[in-house]
Structure formats: structure tokens, C-alpha cells
Amino acid sequence: MKPVIREMVATDLDRIDELEEQIFPDPWPTVAFEEHLKDPEAGGAVSLSGDIVIGYSCYWGDRGQMHLTNMAVDPVYRRKSVANELLGHILDLARKQGCELIFLEVRVSNEIAHQFYKSAGFQTINRSAGYYNDPTEDALVMSRWIEPDRDGK
Ligand SMILES: CC(C)(COP(=O)(O)OP(=O)(O)OC[C@H]1O[C@@H](n2cnc3c(N)ncnc32)[C@H](O)[C@@H]1OP(=O)(O)O)[C@@H](O)C(=O)NCCC(=O)NCCS
Incomplete structure (x- = not known):
């Protein structure tokens, strides 16, 4: 079944904290997500299986x-296109905001993420020395253009 995508809300953060701890060596503190949710220029999206954030x-x-x-x-x-669908959702939001470029940082050692972003049309444009802590590591900066919809929006 295709996961449902919706805007991230504060009640998602307990589950997101669990996943952060499980997935990242340097998980974001809850407050970093809260700041995204408070800022009108920022936000988050979640993918759901039933009512569970995946x-x-x-x-x-x-x-x-x-x-x-x-x-x-x-x-x-x-490997079930969950990230691909989330990225598509955020590209749609970016288009609606009139953004022409999307960029990100990723640990140089995170080859799976490089593969994912390359498959989604991103290219490496820069390297940022010592960008990450715990452990200290450089970031690759990757970006791609955001093509407008066919009707120009
Ligand atoms: C990177 C990540 C978000 C990808 O999520 P995902 O839902 O598995 O990715 P998708 O299923 O949408 O993959 C889309 C494409 O990306 C590439 N890809 C994804 N995972 C891959 C892997 N393990 N090896 C090689 N290519 C991969 C493939 O081209 C894939 O298409 P395919 O499955 O048809 O071959 C996931 O592996 C993850 O959460 N990693 C840990 C956190 C992280 O590193 N986040 C990114 C840095 S901020």
C-alpha cells in the first residue's frame, strides 16, 4: 500500500525522536524539529503506514x-520509494514557493544517501570541511534544479 504523506506536526515528534536515535550517530534534538515546525519558512513532511511514521x-x-x-x-x-515520495512532496512545496534550486548536506561516508540523491537528480557541488560533529566529518553539498510544472507554476 502506498504510504500517505502529510505535514509533520508536534505529536509526531516522539516517534521521530525514536527513529533519529536508531538511525543517526548524531540525532537531532527534539528542539531542532520544533524550530522547523514554528518557522513559517520551514517545515517537515512525514510518511505514514497506517498511523505510524515510517x-x-x-x-x-x-x-x-x-x-x-x-x-x-x-x-x-x-527501498520501497518512501524517501523518493517524500522528496517529490517537498519538491512540489518548493515549486509552490517559487524555489528554483534545492540543496542539502550529506556526510561524505554516507554512500547510500549519495546513491539516493544521485538517483533523484542531485549533483555534488561542494565539500564543506568539518561540517558534522559526533563524529567530525566533511559534508558533500548536493543540489539540483527544480523544474517548473508544465503550466509554469
Ligand atoms: C537514504 C534513505 C533516506 C533512502 O530511503 P529509501 O526510502 O530506502 O529510498 P528509496 O526507496 O526512495 O530509493 C530511491 C532510489 O535511491 C537509490 N537507493 C536507495 N537506497 C539505496 C541503497 N541502499 N543502495 C543503492 N541505491 C539506493 C536507488 O536508486 C533507489 O531506487 P531503486 O530502489 O528503484 O533502485 C535511507 O536509506 C535512510 O533513511 N538512510 C539513513 C538516513 C540518511 O542517511 N539520510 C540521508 C542523509 S540526511
Whole structure:
């Protein structure tokens, strides 16, 4: 069954905290998600199986560019296009906000994420030294253009 995608809300954060702890060596604190939810330029999207969050992604729009700040999928649900669908949802939001470019940072060692973003049309445009802590590591900066809809929106 295709997962449902909706806007992230505060009551999702307990489940998202669990997934963050499970997935990332340097999980975001809850307050980082709360800041996304409070900011009118930012937000998050969640993918649901039933009423369980199985994937999520956060973003920040700024001066015609969308910054994809986080993306993760429950390991049990990987390789089922959950991330691809979340990204498509955020690209639609970015288009509606008039963004022309989307970019993100990713750990240089995270080859699976590089594969995912490359499959979605991103290219590496820069390397940011020591961007990550716990453990300290460089980031690759990846970006892609956001093509307008056929009707120009
Ligand atoms: C990266 C991540 C979000 C991908 O989520 P996903 O739902 O499994 O990805 P999708 O099923 O949408 O994959 C789409 C395409 O990406 C590529 N891809 C995804 N996972 C891959 C893997 N393990 N190996 C190679 N290519 C992969 C493939 O081209 C895939 O298409 P295909 O399955 O038809 O071959 C997930 O692996 C994850 O949560 N990783 C840990 C957190 C993380 O690294 N986040 C990104 C950094 S912020």
C-alpha cells in the first residue's frame, strides 16, 4: 500500500525522536524539529503506514532556494520509494514557493544517501570541511534544479 504523506506536526515528534536515535550517530534534538515546525519558512513532511511514521524529511525555504535539512526512513521500510515520495512532496512545496534550486548536506561516508540523491537528480557541488560533529566529518553539498510544472507554476 502506498504510504500517505502529510505535514509533520508536534505529536509526531516522539516517534521521530525514536527513529533519529536508531538511525543517526548524531540525532537531532527534539528542539531542532520544533524550530522547523514554528518557522513559517520551514517545515517537515512525514510518511505514514497506517498511523505510524515510517519516514520524514525537513526543509527550510530561503530566497528562492529550498534547503533539505533532514531525511530518514525506518530501516524496515527502505527501498520501497518512501524517501523518493517524500522528496517529490517537498519538491512540489518548493515549486509552490517559487524555489528554483534545492540543496542539502550529506556526510561524505554516507554512500547510500549519495546513491539516493544521485538517483533523484542531485549533483555534488561542494565539500564543506568539518561540517558534522559526533563524529567530525566533511559534508558533500548536493543540489539540483527544480523544474517548473508544465503550466509554469
Ligand atoms: C537514504 C534513505 C533516506 C533512502 O530511503 P529509501 O526510502 O530506502 O529510498 P528509496 O526507496 O526512495 O530509493 C530511491 C532510489 O535511491 C537509490 N537507493 C536507495 N537506497 C539505496 C541503497 N541502499 N543502495 C543503492 N541505491 C539506493 C536507488 O536508486 C533507489 O531506487 P531503486 O530502489 O528503484 O533502485 C535511507 O536509506 C535512510 O533513511 N538512510 C539513513 C538516513 C540518511 O542517511 N539520510 C540521508 C542523509 S540526511
